[in-house]
Amino acid sequence: MSVPLRTAVDYVEDVSPGSGTLPPRAWYASSDATSLSLNGDWLFRLSPAAGAEDDSFAREGFDPDGWARIAVPGHWVLQGHGSPVYTNHRYPFPVDPPRVPTENPTGDHLRVFDLPPHWPDRSDGEAVLRFEGVESCARVWLNGTELGTFKGSRLPHEFAVGRLLKTVGNVLAVRVHQWSAGSYLEDQDQWWLPGIFRDVTLSHRPVDGVRDFFVHAGYDHRTDTGTLRVDSAVPGRVTVPGLGIDVPTGEPVTVPVEPWSAEVPRLYEGVLATGGERVPLRIGFRTVEVSDGLLRVNGRPVLFKGVNRHEWHPERGRALDPATMREDVLLMKRHNVNAVRTSHYPPHPAFLDLCDEYGLWVIDECDLETHGFTEAGWRDNPVDDDRWTPALLDRAARMVERDKNHPSVVLWSLGNEAGTGRGLTAMAEWIHGRDPSRPVHYEGDPDCRDTDVYARMYAGHAEVERIGRGLDGGPRRRRRLPFLLCEYAHAMGNGPGGLAEYQRLFESYERLQGGFVWEWIDHGIAHPELGYAYGGDFGEELHDGNFVCDGLLFPDRRPSPGLVEYRKVIEPVGITGDGTDGTVRVTNRYDVADLSALAFSWSYQVDGETVASGPLPVPPLAPGESADVTLPVPPHDAPAGEAHWLVRAALAADTAWADGGHVVAWGQFPASERTAPHVTATARPRTGDGVLTLGPGTFDARTGALVAVGDAAVDGLRLDVWRAPTDNDEGAAWQSDPRCGPLWRGIGLHRMRHRLDAVEIGEDALTVRTRVAPAGRELGLSTVYRWTSDGDRLRLTVCVLPEGDWTVPLPRLGIRFGLHTVDRVRWFGGGPGEAYPDTRMAAAVGRWQSTVDGMQTPYVRPQENGARIDVRWAELGGLRVEGDPLFLLTARRWTTEQLDAAAHRTDLVPGDTVWVNLDHAHHGIGSQSCGPGPLPRHHLRPRPAEFSFVFSPLPSRSPGV
Incomplete structure (x- = not known):
């Protein structure tokens, strides 16, 4: 009988979570116990395969001559050793669980360190070596002795090492494999980035020191009291001076408190003291429950205005420093985000400290996703294979035990896109038993058998409304649970569109408790030649x-x-208001806070310029309350013109996350009607020397093409219907709806041809008749350009009539032309940034200006961008352009075709011509890169259309003006 030969890398393919590690425990950032950070420069050697090198590097006396140096925390593939790999859900190796390829990049790491002076004697306790995160599988030695192995890349693992420590010359050796059985559980729509990417710490654990503890801090909204009980593995005392609390561990105490919430994150400073250690506590009193079909915190339903957050830095990958984590939290708070789903793994623990401090609701998600098994119909899925259940339970326990004392964590999530199976049920049962104070989330449980909330991804607006109205059917348990869109509004490239319509649904139906936009940050990797690299830029076979x-x-x-x-x-x-009755309606949409922290102000604007302003008294409305507030009388000496009211709500004083004066909300509404531009056709066309003049316009007499307005040369003015497709136009391969980008190309909208049918010179007009159509198709657009002038201004009226059987919407409808010597653009309309029909809520009407370069939005993959919406007039390149009706304005130093052909921003080379689009309309944006497309009302259907522009030459300006 033959016996299989076991090798030193068998543990890589073992489905168990590892060996030799200590039980998981609560994380805390500091105590009075001694600790030593082992972050910094480490010696490093990369081997192409598991087992290609022996274990001699871990022995004392090994000479690492010729080894490289890398930073820990860090990923070796971002430090010049190998390359990153990106896949959404397909595994970048053969799917044969639990086996992984022999071609398994393996990084050997060495760190030599001395103990700091006054390190406690071994008799005074234990020493613990802690790894916060290692991808994907690690084997660890200290001073030549193997400590054990572990998997679970984004979870902490500890080893007891006191007996092995020396005063000087300690050698810590860590072997990290890129692939392991654990990789099958970590298929999380991300870059695969091996390495020791979170902190490594050596801590002294005193005799009778704090080991594990659980802070139970509930809040009773009926009595405004909190009940605190701290369970500790080692008995001790809990003191909270601000509440007069001094009790033994395990003993509950009830006192009056202010509750913790994402809006008012009240934390009480305390101390857990045992015989050998003092650990600082930050206690937030709050109670989370699902009752009467709603998710409630402190008795109140909450509305999540959330984001999904992968950890990311363009140079360091998932190795985040404290400053970057804080920057994320501050940006979220300043952009009104109130919730984070930690997709798809627990974050660095310091991030949750920041969520506690600044105030964010958190769905803490387990380090689990097996999405790649969908390619085989979920056959052999680990979460439905009992052999893997211990590993799943280990991951659940390490998340819950590490993060259980954070008041910001209000739901536990079992993971993401891992199908269904017995392993998930085991995880849910364990979590419910260990921490019944928090509900459990998992989107992939359609019957809600194991979960306490009903979660979906990327459901369209109509379906979300049906769910809100209780018309979605399904199991009775599910119909009685609150609903979350744990992912929606896919924020890929230009977009997402339709956010406002989703939010109106959330605010209209109590059961709809909000959602989490996918996602927080682009995962572009800084690249010296491409700007930012993405999948395929590193030669990946599969991406x-x-x-x-x-x-x-x-x-x-x-x-x-x-x-x-x-x-x-x-x-x-x-x-909100309509500007005609002298009042504005103010509504408090907070869940918890009143409006006492905000200062309101008004301004009265005429033609985009403020002519008067002042404070606006608003009562401190409670959550959900509204009031009609009287506006002042418009100033009697205000100039004539198009008028608007602008009302702002800003922080009245400095806060932890923004300075006083930071605007948290605003509303704008018209106070008068707009007067459309008017041109009386009094000038007559004149011909001579091959040109035709009409007022300030000069035309080619043979083709009727505009060549100049005053001194401003104009190139190639014609109808334009093409835009460089956005990621959302292109759509995801699995979307069932028709995808605009591919269909647009399929019928040839990117290669329209222009046929001149007639040039007609009348008494007071020049009329040019054309047909615009794609090659190889019977479809077309009969297009008539009619030019008139009053001598000083030139009016163009464009009439478009679709011909043939159009079954798809148009990308855009307007005119395009080229200008020279353009640097700055001024306009009166929506701004300051880009906006499209379903991404227009943030566009405020005003007078704005920008350089041409500043009007471009730097999407990592170039695509349609930069339109300014609701433009009344614009000035650029010696021209003033007015629109009737309002128009969208775009100006670029490259053509749409060049933009369409670019794969990276570095492919875009500025030319001598600025190409200007004046658009009557655009197709909506939507989020069909993964979610639904634009709503039907934002479709640009081919139908008869008429729109006009008025061109005027600008007076010459001195240089620099």
Whole structure:
């Protein structure tokens, strides 16, 4: 009988969570016990395969001559050793669980360290070596002795090492494999980035020191009291000076308190003291429950205005420093985000400290996703295989035990897109038993057998409304639970569209308790030649392209237009009015806070400029309350013109997350009618020398093409219906709805041809008749350009009539032309940033200006961008353009075709011509890169249309003006 030979890498394919580690416990950042950070420079050697090198590097006396140095925390593939790999859900290795390829990049790490002076003697307790996160599988030695192995990349693991420590010359050796059985549980729509990417710490654990503890701090909203009980593995005392509490561990005490919430994150400072250690506590009193079909915190239903957050830095990957984590939280608070789903794993524990401090509701998600098994119909899915259940339970326990003392965590999530199975049920049962104070979430449980909330991804508006109205059917248990969109509004590239319509649904139906936009940040990797790299830019055999760039922040953490739009849509104060009755309606949309922390102001604007302003007294409305507030009388000496009221709600004083004066909400509404531009056709066309003149316009007499307005040369003015498809236009392969981008290309809208049918010179007009159509199709657009002038201004009226059987919407409808010597653009209309029909809530009417370069939105993959909406007039390149009706304005130093062809921003090379689009309309944006497309009312259907523009030459200006 043959006996299989076991090798040193068998543990890589073992489905168990590991060996030799200590039981999980609560995390705390500091105590009076001694600790030593082992972060910093480590010696490093990369091998191409598991087992390619022996274990001699872990022995004392090993000479690492020639080894490289890398930073820990860090990923070796981002430090010049190998390359990152991006896949959405397909595993980048053969699916043969629990086996992984022999070609398994393996990083050996060495760290030599001395104990600091006054390190406690071994007799005074134990020493613990802690790893906060290692991807994906690690084997650990200290001073030549193997400590054990572990999997669970984004979870902590500890080893007892006191007996092995020396005063000087300690050698810590860690072997990390990129792939392991654990990789099958971590298929989380992300870059695969191996390495020791979170902190490594050595801590002294005193005799009778704090080991594990559980802070139970509930709140009774009926009595405004909190009940505190701290259970501790080692008996001790709990003191909270601000509440006069001094009790033994395990003993409950009830006192009057202020509750913790995301809006008012009240924390009480305390201390847990045992015989050997003192640990600081930050206690937030709050109670989470599902009752009467709603998720309630402290007795009140909450509305999540959330984001999904992968941890990301464009240079360091998931190795985040405290400053970056704090920047994320501050950006969320300043953009009215109140909730985070930690997709799809527990974050660095310090991030949850920040959520406690600044105030964010958190869905804490387990380090689990097996999405790649969907390719085989979920056959062999680990969560339905009993062999894997211990590993699943280990991951659940390490999350709950680490994070259980954070008041910001209001739901536990079993994981993401892992199908269904017995393992998930076991996890839910364990979590419910260990921490019944928090509900359990998991989107992939359609019957809600194991969960306490009904969660979905990317449901369209109509379906969400049916759910809100209770018309969705399904199991009785599910119909009695609150509903969350744990992912919606896919923020990939230009978009997402439809946010305002979703929010109106959330605010209209009590059962709909909000959602979490996918996702927080683009995962572009900083690249010296490409700007930011995405899937496929590192030569991956299997990848999912720029699907990894789907965030509300650009990789450098600049807010995208999508985040600016989301901020406006979810603002916590509603400010509405029609400007005619002298009042404004103010509504408090907070869940908990009143409006006493806000200062309101008004301004009266004429033609986009403020002519008067002042404070606006608003009562401190309670959550859900509204009041009609009287506006002042418009100033009697205000100039004539188009007038608007603008009302702002700003912080009245500095807060922890923003300075006083930070605007949290605003509303704008018209106070007078707009006067459309009018041109009386009095000038007559004149011909000579091959040109035709009409007022300030010069035309080619043969083709009727405009060549100049005054001194401003104009190139190639013609109808334009094409836009460089957005990620949402292109759509995801699994979307069932027709996808605009592919269909637009399929019928040839990207290669329209223009046929000149007639040039007609009348008494007071020049009329050019054309047909615009794609090659190979019978479809077309009969297009007539009619030019008139009053001598000083030139009016163009465009009439468009569809011909043939049009079955798809148009990308855009307007005119395009080229200008020279354009640097700055001024306009009166929506701004300051881009906006489209279903992404327009954040566009305020005003006078704005920008450079041409500043009008571009730097999406990682170039696509349609930069339109300014509701433009009345614009000035650029020696021209003033007025629209009737309002129009969308775009100006670029490259053509739409060049924008369409670019894969990265570095592919866009500015030319000498600025290409201007004046659009009558655009197709909506939607979020069909993963979610639903634009709502039907935002479809640009081919139908008869007429629109006009008035061109005037601008007076010459001195240089620099």
